[in-house]
Amino acid sequence: MATAHPKLGLRPFLPEDADVLAEIFRTSIMDLTGEDYSEAQQQAWASAADSVPAFAKKLGNQLTLVASLEGSPAGFASLGPGGKIEMLYIHPAAAGQGVAAMLVDALEKLAGARKAEKLVVDASDTARGFFEKRGYVAQQRNSITVGDEWLATTTLHKPLAAKPEAS
Ligand SMILES: CC(C)(COP(=O)(O)OP(=O)(O)OC[C@H]1O[C@@H](n2cnc3c(N)ncnc32)[C@H](O)[C@@H]1OP(=O)(O)O)[C@@H](O)C(=O)NCCC(=O)NCCS
Known part of the structure; x- marks a missing residue:
C-alpha cells in the first residue's frame, strides 16, 4: 500500500523547475x-517537451504541483480549468511509492476549493488503473493524434462530494 512517506514533499511549480x-x-x-504504447507513440508523446520554454508556459498556465522525494523532484501534476487533470508524470525511480497518490490528493482538494463539481482526466492506458482505484469512472475511449501517431486514452470522471452549507 502507498503510505505517507516521511521524505515526500509538495510545492507549487516554479519557472526554474522547467528543465x-x-x-x-x-x-x-x-x-x-512501454507495455501500453509503441516506441513511435512514446516518442511522439514525449516530444511535447522538446521545446522547454513552450512546456514551461503550459505548466505555468495550469495549477502545477511538484512532488519531491528526499528533496529532489520526483513527479508533477497539473490542474486546468473545469477540474481537469492535465498532467501526471512520475520519475520511474520514484514510481510505486505513493508520489502520484499524493499529487492527485492535493489536486482533488484544490479542485474542491475552486468549487469544481468533478475531476476529469483523459488518462493514458498506463494510468487508467491508478485513477480507477481512486474512484474515477470511465466515460469514453478516445483516439488522440500526437504528431503522426494515434494514442488511445480514456476519459474518466470523479464527482467531488458536495460540502454542506455552513449555517
Ligand atoms: C500512472 C503513474 C502516474 C502512477 O504513479 P505512482 O507514483 O507509481 O503511483 P502511486 O505509487 O502513487 O500509486 C498509488 C496506488 O495506485 C496503484 N497504482 C499505480 N499505478 C497503477 C496502475 N497502472 N493500475 C492500477 N493501480 C495502480 C498503486 O499500486 C498504489 O496502490 P496502493 O495504494 O494500494 O499501494 C505513473 O506510473 C506514471 O507516471 N506513468 C507514466 C505517465 C502517464 O501515463 N501519466 C498519466 C498521464 S494521464
Missing part, C-alpha cells in the same frame, strides 16, 4: 508506458 520536469516527463513516458 527537470521536462526530463521527468520524457523519462516517465519512455520508461513506464
